[in-house]
Amino acid sequence: MSLFTTTTIQCGDCETVTDFEAAGSVNADRRPDLRATILDDSFQVVACPSCGAAMRLEPLFNYLDMELGLWLAAYPARRIGEYLAVEKEVRALFDQSYGAGATASAQEVGGALRPRLAFGWPATREKLLLAQAGLNDTSVELLKLDLMRRLPDAPFQPGVELRLVDVGEDALTFIWLDNDTEEVLQEFEVDRALLQDIESNADAWADVRAAVTGGMFVDMQRLYLDGAEDAA
Numbered sequence: 732m733s734l735f736t737t738t739t740i741q742c743g744d745c746e747t748v749t750d751f752e753a754a755g756s757v758n759a760d761r762r763p764d765l766r767a768t769i770l771d772d773s774f775q776v777v778a779c780p781s782c783g784a785a786m787r788l789e790p791l792f793n794y795l796d797m798e799l800g801l802w803l804a805a806y807p808a809r810r811i812g813e814y815l816a817v818e819k820e821v822r823a824l825f826d827q828s829y830g831a832g833a834t835a836s837a838q839e840v841g842g843a844l845r846p847r848l849a850f851g852w853p854a855t856r857e858k859l860l861l862a863q864a865g866l867n868d869t870s871v872e873l874l875k876l877d878l879m880r881r882l883p884d885a886p887f888q889p890g891v892e893l894r895l896v897d898v899g900e901d902a903l904t905f906i907w908l909d910n911d912t913e914e915v916l917q918e919f920e921v922d923r924a925l926l927q928d929i930e931s932n933a934d935a936w937a938d939v940r941a942a943v944t945g946g947m948f949v950d951m952q953r954l955y956l957d958g959a960e961d962a963a
């Protein structure tokens with residue numbers, strides 16, 4: 732079931748406050764239209780009734796997609812620094828719904844799901860895009876680490892993220908973006924063969940792969956964010 736609760740949102744331009752249907756959980760198998768709106772960046776976006784400015788709520792919902800084998804907890808981008816604490820909360824929720832705390836039939840469903848945690852809309856969209864394209868998200872995170880070594884002029888700094896935004900037949904499109912404002916700083920394409928190179932060199936990447944998959948936040952940033960386990 733997809734669940735929404737009525738909340739309010741204030742326009743950043745004219746300060747008008749309006750009601751907003753905030754997503755608490757999304758079932759993409761029953762509502763594939765919601766999957767499509769996350770992918771086209773129109774999910775949880777409304778126009779201000781006074782001035783027409785686009786407003787978007789921060790993500791804070793669970794997403795179930797049995798067709799794509801994905802269960803995702805989407806959190807606000809600003810909470811990425813406490814990912815270890817959030818991971819604990821989310822792991823408990825997943826276990827209760829589909830793990831040891833759930834019914835046998837729910838556990839069977841859970842066994843076919845990859846549980847993930849993402850911070851911010853670009854990261855949430857990326858996880859869906861990769862699942863839809865049939866790409867392994869961990870391999871893509873390893874590719875990002877590889878690209879950072881290959882690209883000496885990468886605008887890499889705290890608060891800047893590397894996200895995959897398009898999967899083509901031969902090329903993968905990435906952007907560097909500001910995590911707070913979602914401003915795109917740089918866009919570039921890489922040959923899909925680089926991803927295959929990583930997957931066919933499993934031994935060389937085994938240690939890094941283990942580090943990236945240390946929890947539900949499958950993201951290269953866990954190699955350099957401290958995670959602040961005691962926060963929140």
Ligand SMILES: [Zn+2]
Pocket residue numbers: 742743744745746747779780781782783784
């Ligand atoms: Zn407005």
